[in-house]
Amino acid sequence: MRVPAKINLQLAVGPVRGDGYHPLVTVFHAVSLFDEVTVRPATEMALAVTGEDAAAVPADRLNLAWRAARALAQAANVRDGAVGIEIRKRIPAAAGLAGGSADAAATLVACNEIWQVGLSQRDLAEIAADIGSDVPFSLVGGTAVGRGRGDELTPALASGEYHWALAFGRTGLSTANVYATCDRLRAARAKAMGQPLAAEPELSTELMTALRSGDPARVGPLLTNDLQPAALSLRPGLRRTLAAGREHGALGSIVSGSGPTCAFLARDAAHASDLAVALTSSGVCRTAARASGPVPGAMVVRNGRPS
Numbered sequence: 001m002r003v004p005a006k007i008n009l010q011l012a013v014g015p016v017r018g019d020g021y022h023p024l025v026t027v028f029h030a031v032s033l034f035d036e037v038t039v040r041p042a043t044e045m046a047l048a049v050t051g052e053d054a055a056a057v058p059a060d061r062l063n064l065a066w067r068a069a070r071a072l073a074q075a076a077n078v079r080d081g082a083v084g085i086e087i088r089k090r091i092p093a094a095a096g097l098a099g100g101s102a103d104a105a106a107t108l109v110a111c112n113e114i115w116q117v118g119l120s121q122r123d124l125a126e127i128a129a130d131i132g133s134d135v136p137f138s139l140v141g142g143t144a145v146g147r148g149r150g151d152e153l154t155p156a157l158a159s160g161e162y163h164w165a166l167a168f169g170r171t172g173l174s175t176a177n178v179y180a181t182c183d184r185l186r187a188a189r190a191k192a193m194g195q196p197l198a199a200e201p202e203l204s205t206e207l208m209t210a211l212r213s214g215d216p217a218r219v220g221p222l223l224t225n226d227l228q229p230a231a232l233s234l235r236p237g238l239r240r241t242l243a244a245g246r247e248h249g250a251l252g253s254i255v256s257g258s259g260p261t262c263a264f265l266a267r268d269a270a271h272a273s274d275l276a277v278a279l280t281s282s283g284v285c286r287t288a289a290r291a292s293g294p295v296p297g298a299m300v301v302r303n304g305r306p307s
């Protein structure tokens with residue numbers, strides 16, 4: 001299986017709900033930074049993780065891919081449903097790129113094939129949403145609007161190909177901590193300014209129109225992320241990272257999801273390469289890579305080719 005990372009072109013976060021989650025309106029965009037996930041029938045569950053940040057990724061039942069296999073076995077009544085999962089990571093962990101969700105989505109699709117249980121996309125999406133808010137998007141990829149916890153998806157009408165530079169941080173950020181920090185910052189501001197905590201999130205119609213035009217120069221200035229102030233307060237150094245991208249002509253510079261990865265929209269593929277080199281050599285991130293989007297979600301690969 002090959003499964004992509006995501007970035008958020010818009011991430012509007014509403015006031016925290018009773019269940020601890022936040023209502024979202026987000027525009028997901030899958031980019032060409034892929035994990036490879038190999039799933040084989042086995043007599044007992046096993047998991048191996050190699051590659052980028054492997055040491056930071058749990059290689060047991062805490063891993064979302066393991067949970068995905070178990071959840072599918074249960075939902076489809078697969079007795080003795082065990083698999084061996086190998087994850088070759090290129091998507092950094094705890095980076096705001098939905099790497100763990102990607103591995104879970106790939107495992108769901110793989111187990112559906114291996115056990116020949118014939119679950120529909122809709123069935124898989126339901127199981128996916130129980131595993132994590134971003135897992136349903138990792139199944140479909142492309143560009144899509146997410147509502148609810150981010151798990152209620154509708155496709156977005158986007159044209160063209162977008163070229164990105166992604167700047168990776170030295171250590172990850174906990175998504176739950178970034179949301180909690182967002183709540184704290186909002187509460188402090190509300191107290192100081194006498195304003196309501198947060199408005200209900202709304203889709204940016206300007207961004208949707210710009211995405212239909214396919215023109216990155218129009219899309220760039222409209223990228224927004226309500227979690228960015230929280231990520232910046234936890235990692236003040238990210239301000240320098242964002243500034244470096246702007247100095248090198250990025251059309252838009254934004255923290256991806258809960259961070260700490262920063263995403264920079266480039267004019268074209270060559271500019272994305274230049275940006276990645278400039279960001280890496282300026283020392284404002286651990287390393288940077290170029291990627292393009294949109295790309296499809298979790299995909300079966302046989303003999304090196306998508307099938």
Ligand code: C5P
Pocket residue numbers: 020021022023024131132133134148149150175176177179
């Ligand atoms: O759904 P997932 O397990 O990926 O979410 C991780 C954490 O991010 C949650 O425990 C919650 O703290 C936060 N979150 C949130 N609102 C969302 C999605 C995630 O508060 N819509």
